[in-house]
Amino acid sequence: MVARHPARLGDRSAFAAYNVDSGELDFAHEVVSTAPVSVDGQDAVELLFNEWSRETGRIGTDRFTCVLDQDRARWLTVTLHDGEARTLTKGDPEFDAGWAGTGPRRLVDSGRYQQLADGSYRHTGTPDMGAGVYRVSIGPRVFTCLRVFDLTPFGDESAELGVAFVELGGRTVLYREYSTSTLWDDDWQVWRAAHPGREIVIDGNVFLQRDCTGRAHDVLTTASMDISRARAGGGLEPNNDTRRHRSWPPAVSSCEPSSPPPLMVARR
Numbered sequence: 001m002v003a004r005h006p007a008r009l010g011d012r013s014a015f016a017a018y019n020v021d022s023g024e025l026d027f028a029h030e031v032v033s034t035a036p037v038s039v040d041g042q043d044a045v046e047l048l049f050n051e052w053s054r055e056t057g058r059i060g061t062d063r064f065t066c067v068l069d070q071d072r073a074r075w076l077t078v079t080l081h082d083g084e085a086r087t088l089t090k091g092d093p094e095f096d097a098g099w100a101g102t103g104p105r106r107l108v109d110s111g112r113y114q115q116l117a118d119g120s121y122r123h124t125g126t127p128d129m130g131a132g133v134y135r136v137s138i139g140p141r142v143f144t145c146l147r148v149f150d151l152t153p154f155g156d157e158s159a160e161l162g163v164a165f166v167e168l169g170g171r172t173v174l175y176r177e178y179s180t181s182t183l184w185d186d187d188w189q190v191w192r193a194a195h196p197g198r199e200i201v202i203d204g205n206v207f208l209q210r211d212c213t214g215r216a217h218d219v220l221t222t223a224s225m226d227i228s229r230a231r232a233g234g235g236l237e238p239n240n241d242t243r244r245h246r247s248w249p250p251a252v253s254s255c256e257p258s259s260p261p262p263l264m265v266a267r268r
Helices: 093-098 188-194
Strands: 012-019 025-039 042-053 059-068 073-082 084-089 106-109 113-115 121-123 130-138 141-153 159-167 172-180 199-202 205-209 217-221 252-257 264-267
Touching (some): 025 059, 073 093, 106 141, 113 130, 121 199, 130 159, 141 172, 188 205
Antiparallel strands (some): 012 217, 025 042, 042 059, 059 073, 073 084, 106 264, 113 121, 130 252, 172 205, 199 205
């Protein structure tokens, strides 16, 4: 999840994904907490997900219910509108695979990822998700962030790596997705050469910044930039300024390691 779950009634968050090669806006999401609901006797909040895609030029809408526990946010139901509306709940294989597992609200860097002399990383065995403290510059703004690694392994030695930069208030300001070369065809070496510096090596496994679209995106959020909304309650759509990639978004100019305290904690 890119932005903190707006699990409290009235909360709103959004993010926009920019192609790192062209600078163009490829897709944008808005998440709005719309109403209190009850799911199997449990108090929860309904979330409305609006997604705009440059490829389709349309806005799609899905509905979720979510509860905010002390240690994590949990999905209870997911209603997808991909052709025909369908609702998934706990016990459905698709729900269990995509939404049953959520990360902790308390994010800590206690040394899980040790950086080696060659710039790669190795696991140290600690359970936390933190991976260093960074100064992230986006346009004129500078954020001190905990970098978070969300590693999802697959059974065939492939894996995906979500990398979030989370400021101390718990808001993600920048998000990137990486994947192992085994998920791609033989062009991965060409891709790697064309995108220097956009890789992370963990325990000898090379992760390239490349998501499920086959492209690389820098994802910016409402914590790091202003995202225009088309109309109240009507979802998210970029205006003309957001489409002009030469002047928008504000460039991610750097993500530099910062001297961390002994223990870095961000709560979302």
